[in-house]
Structure formats: C-alpha cells, structure tokens
Amino acid sequence: MGKNDDTELLKGVHIFDSTLRDGAQGEGISFSVQDKLNIVRALDGLGVAFIEAGNPGSNPKDLEFFGEVSKLKLENSRLVAFGSTRRKDIAVAEDPNLQSLLSAGTEYVAIFGKTWDFHVTEILRATKEENLSMIEDTIRYLVAEGRKVIYDAEHFFDAYLANSAYAMETLRAAASGGAAMLALCDTNGGTMPDDVQRITALVAGELGVPVGIHCHNDAGLAVANSIMAVKAGATQVQGTLIGIGERTGNANLSTIIADLELKLGIPCLPKGKIASLTHVARQVAETANLSLDGGMPYVGLNSFAHKAGMHIDAVTKNPKAYEHVAPDSVGNERSFLMSEVAGRSMIIEKIRKFDPNIQKDSPVAAQIVARVKELEHGGYQFEGAEGSFELLVRKNIGKYRPFFDLHYYKIIGEQPLDGVSATSFAQIKIGVEGEMAITAGEGDGPVHALDVALRKALERFYPGVKEIRLTDFKVRVLDSQSATAAKVRVLIESTDGNHVWSTVGVSSDLIEASWLALVDSFEYKLISDVEKRFKAYL
Numbered sequence: 200m201g202k203n204d205d206t207e208l209l210k211g212v213h214i215f216d217s218t219l220r221d222g223a224q225g226e227g228i229s230f231s232v233q234d235k236l237n238i239v240r241a242l243d244g245l246g247v248a249f250i251e252a253g254n255p256g257s258n259p260k261d262l263e264f265f266g267e268v269s270k271l272k273l274e275n276s277r278l279v280a281f282g283s284t285r286r287k288d289i290a291v292a293e294d295p296n297l298q299s300l301l302s303a304g305t306e307y308v309a310i311f312g313k314t315w316d317f318h319v320t321e322i323l324r325a326t327k328e329e330n331l332s333m334i335e336d337t338i339r340y341l342v343a344e345g346r347k348v349i350y351d352a353e354h355f356f357d358a359y360l361a362n363s364a365y366a367m368e369t370l371r372a373a374a375s376g377g378a379a380m381l382a383l384c385d386t387n388g389g390t391m392p393d394d395v396q397r398i399t400a401l402v403a404g405e406l407g408v409p410v411g412i413h414c415h416n417d418a419g420l421a422v423a424n425s426i427m428a429v430k431a432g433a434t435q436v437q438g439t440l441i442g443i444g445e446r447t448g449n450a451n452l453s454t455i456i457a458d459l460e461l462k463l464g465i466p467c468l469p470k471g472k473i474a475s476l477t478h479v480a481r482q483v484a485e486t487a488n489l490s491l492d493g494g495m496p497y498v499g500l501n502s503f504a505h506k507a508g509m510h511i512d513a514v515t516k517n518p519k520a521y522e523h524v525a526p527d528s529v530g531n532e533r534s535f536l537m538s539e540v541a542g543r544s545m546i547i548e549k550i551r552k553f554d555p556n557i558q559k560d561s562p563v564a565a566q567i568v569a570r571v572k573e574l575e576h577g578g579y580q581f582e583g584a585e586g587s588f589e590l591l592v593r594k595n596i597g598k599y600r601p602f603f604d605l606h607y608y609k610i611i612g613e614q615p616l617d618g619v620s621a622t623s624f625a626q627i628k629i630g631v632e633g634e635m636a637i638t639a640g641e642g643d644g645p646v647h648a649l650d651v652a653l654r655k656a657l658e659r660f661y662p663g664v665k666e667i668r669l670t671d672f673k674v675r676v677l678d679s680q681s682a683t684a685a686k687v688r689v690l691i692e693s694t695d696g697n698h699v700w701s702t703v704g705v706s707s708d709l710i711e712a713s714w715l716a717l718v719d720s721f722e723y724k725l726i727s728d729v730e731k732r733f734k735a736y737l
C-alpha cells in the first residue's frame with residue numbers, strides 16, 4: 200500500500216497493535232531492542248496496519264529502537280510513535296516530549312489526551328478549557344509538522360457516561376486540530392458491551408473523522424466490546440496480539456481478527472494473512488518469553504484439542520460436529536488429547552497421521568493400544584504430551600531412529616555459600632554414529648544443567664537443537680497405590696519459535712523422569728527437522 204491510499208485504509212476496518220507500547224506494561228514483560236524488532240517483523244508479516252512502538256524520548260532503549268526500526272523495510276505496517284498532549288502552561292513547540300515524538304520520524308503519531316472532566320480538574324489540575332486547547336494545539340502542531348495524528352481519547356466511555364457534552368467537546372477539539380482518527384478508549388476496562396455499541400454509534404459519523412476502539416479487559420469484555428464498536432461503525436481496532444497489557448490485559452487482537460474475518464466476514468488483514476495468525480501469535484509469545492495460554496481462542500495449543508471419546512469419534516467423522524471453524528483457517532491444528540476414555544479410534548487417528556493406510560484392525564494398532572495402556576498403568580499420561588506420543592507411535596511403526604546413544608550422565612548439586620541460589624552441574628557422554636562427545640553444563644537445578652549439557656553435546660552434530668527452548672516444566676508426584684516407591688511424572692513444553700510440543704517422562708527418580716522427557720523433546724525436534732528436509736526434496 201502506498202501513502203496515497205491512507206484515506207481508504209482509515210475507512211476500512213484495520214488493526215492497530217500496541218504490543219510494544221501498552222503490551223509492554225504487562226507484568227513481567229521486558230522487551231530488548233532486538234525483541235522489539237522481531238515483533239515488528241512478525242506483525243508486519245501478519246499484515247496489521249499500524250504498530251505502536253512508544254516514544255523515542257522515554258528512554259535510551261526506545262531511542263535506539265527507533266534508529267534501528269527505520270532501517271527495516273515494512274511491507275504492510277506503519278510504525279506509530281506515541282505521546283501525550285502538550286503539558287499545561289507550556290507552548291506546544293517547547294514541549295520536549297513532543298520534540299522527541301517528532302524525532303521518531305514516523306508518518307503517524309498517536310497522542311492521548313483527557314476526556315473525563317473529573318480527570319482534567321482532579322488529576323491534571325487544569326481547567327476544562329485549558330485541556331481543550333492542549334488537545335487542539337498539540338494535534339494542529341503535529342499536523343503542521345507533517346504528521347498524521349491518531350487521537351486516543353482516554354477514559355472515553357466513562358467520561359461520556361459522566362459528562363457526555365464535555366467528552367464530545369474534547370473530540371471536537373481533536374477533530375478541529377486535524378486528527379486523522381479518533382480512538383475511543385475504555386481505559387479502565389469496565390464498560391459494558393451495550394454501552395460501547397450505543398456510544399460508539401453516536402460518535403461515529405458525528406464528527407466526520409473515522410473512529411477507532413481501544414479496550415482493556417478488566418471486566419473480561421475487551422474482545423466483545425471491540426466487536427460491538429466495529430458493528431457500531433469503528434474502523435480501527437486497537438489492542439495487543441496476544442492480549443498482554445497492564446492488569447488484566449488489552450483487547451486480544453488474535454481473537455478479534457479471527458472473529459471479524461471468520462464470523463462477521465469483515466476483512467481486517469491483507470487477503471490470506473489470517474492463515475499465519477497462530478504462527479505469529481506464538482512468535483510474539485516466544486519473544487515476550489511467555490508460554491501462550493493453551494486455551495486462548497483460535498491460536499492456543501488446545502483451541503482445537505478434543506478429549507472425550509465421543510467427541511473425537513464425531514470429529515473424525517465430520518469436524519463440524521465439535522469445531523466452530525476449521526483449525527487451518529487460522530493456521531492452527533486439530534489435536535486429540537490422550538486419555539483412557541478416548542479409546543482406540545483416536546489412537547488409530549493418530550497413527551494415520553504417519554501411515555494413512557493403517558486399518559482399525561491391524562495388529563500394529565493393537566500393539567500400540569496395548570503399549571499405551573501399559574504405560575498409563577505405569578504413571579504415564581499422554582494428554583498434553585503429544586510429542587512423546589508421536590515418538591511412541593513412530594517407534595512402533597518403524598518411523599523412528601535414535602539420534603544418539605547415552606553413555607552416562609552425572610549430576611552434582613552445589614549449595615553456594617551465599618545460600619541464595621542452588622547450582623547444579625551435569626556431565627554427559629553421548630555417542631553419535633561412533634563419535635563421542637563429553638560435555639558439561641551448569642544450571643539452576645539439575646534439569647536445567649542436564650539440558651545445557653545435552654544441548655552442547657548435540658549441537659555439534661545437529662545444529663537444529665539450538666532453536667529448542669524449554670518453556671514449561673511441570674512435576675507431579677503420583678501417589679502410589681501399590682507398595683512400590685512413589686513415582687514422579689515430568690512434563691516439559693518446548694518450542695523452536697514455530698512449533699510447540701510437549702513430552703513426558705515417568706520414573707521413581709526425578710532426574711531420570713526429567714531426562715526421559717528431555718530426550719523425547721530433543722528427538723521430537725530432530726525427527727521433525729529431518730522430515731521437513733526430506734519433504735523439501737519431494
């Protein structure tokens with residue numbers, strides 16, 4: 200899209216992602232400059248229209264980021280620098296924040312200002328008139344400097360409900376300053392969908408400027424409110440791709456995008472891009488160092504996972520039976536959770552992924568069913584351990600080869616004198632096609648140390664292991680009904696940035712159980728890489 204079709208762009212429904220600005224306010228989120236660049240690339244690939252990325256004046260990291268990001272060639276997205284209206288009692292050209300905003304050199308800037316008279320007089324301690332001129336001056340100045348301004352009306356809905364006349368005056372001030380878009384914000388996140396719809400409908404069209412929506416999720420309604428606003432005429436939806444943000448988060452754009460495109464038939468991404476939604480959501484989670492909620496609509500690991508036997512039976516006959524949309528429409532996959540109730544037909548379905556010709560009554564199917572039952576009896580559970588289950592199937596149908604032999608591993612625990620952190624060391628010896636590798640690793644705890652050592656040993660032979668990152672580690676002590684020693688079950692979740700898989704290990708020894716899960720995780724990745732390469736030659 201060239202610069203000339205911006206008028207069209209602002210008319211059609213489009214997405215404004217604020218992962219790097221509002222999302223960065225989320226608990227435990229801290230983006231490096233490199234992280235931010237990765238997220239910008241990912242969001243541009245998905246095709247969001249706007250990426251909001253903070254203010255270069257707010258800290259040196261952001262200054263460096265704006266320097267670097269200007270070198271990227273973005274195909275779909277426009278970068279937006281963010282700031283507030285000028286300070287009171289200061290001329291607009293003398294406000295240092297606005298100067299730093301301009302230094303970002305972006306075509307678009309987002310400016311937030313006060314809408315609620317209570318905030319103006321009690322928090323900002325300005326007069327209502329002063330606030331109006333702060334809004335209008337700031338926008339007029341930025342427009343004169345060649346910027347297109349998206350105006351964020353903070354607390355818009357609360358403000359409107361408290362004093363609709365003043366709230367509308369603030370929007371009029373923004374419009375007469377030359378704002379290109381007025382974004383109505385549910386900053387406290389507590390507005391109900393019918394209010395959002397009613398108020399947005401009143402505003403849209405009233406001022407001759409397109410209207411956007413910016414919702415927070417404090418009442419669990421950010422997605423619903425965003426959808427209602429679009430139905431009422433909003434054309435820009437602001438939020439964060441996986442819903443991260445302060446408190447309960449921002450509107451989850453991955454859900455909204457799929458809802459708009461698949462349920463309402465309203466395009467908001469370039470054609471076909473929705474098929475990469477799951478992939479990009481996982482990339483963003485990965486960069487944010489978060490494990491994506493398995494139950495997240497459309498993009499979660501369990502969004503299309505079926506468990507109960509009857510459901511699985513129905514879904515394998517016709518997916519529509521228990522699926523509201525096709526998993527591949529958003530780039531996700533159907534999966535079947537393992538459990539004893541699920542039964543044989545699901546196991547067969549799994550096997551067919553590797554060997555489509557396998558029949559229900561084939562001996563190998565019976566063999567796998569028997570093996571699963573045996574392992575379940577021993578404490579295994581393949582639910583949430585798809586990776587290990589795939590390996591089990593492969594081993595039984597001859598689609599597996601070992602990647603290394605373990606000679607030994609050794610763990611040494613160390614309690615440092617400061618008593619703060621426990622360090623562990625692992626030593627490992629493996630063989631790959633006759634060649635030996637002996638490595639050592641240090642980590643917080645034995646599993647981490649083993650992971651480091653095994654990775655080092657394998658990297659030489661299989662560079663793909665560098666991409667593996669363990670994202671979750673769960674230990675469950677199984678109460679022993681028999682007289683034998685209690686067992687532990689370890690579940691590991693791993694990712695390579697593209698895929699997420701989980702593996703399981705069970706033993707009476709925690710380290711041994713962790714080792715089994717770890718080896719499955721590495722083997723799963725290596726075997727998938729080999730298959731990908733093999734397919735590339737076909």
Ligand SMILES: [Zn+2]
Pocket residue numbers: 221386413415
């Ligand atoms: Zn916000």
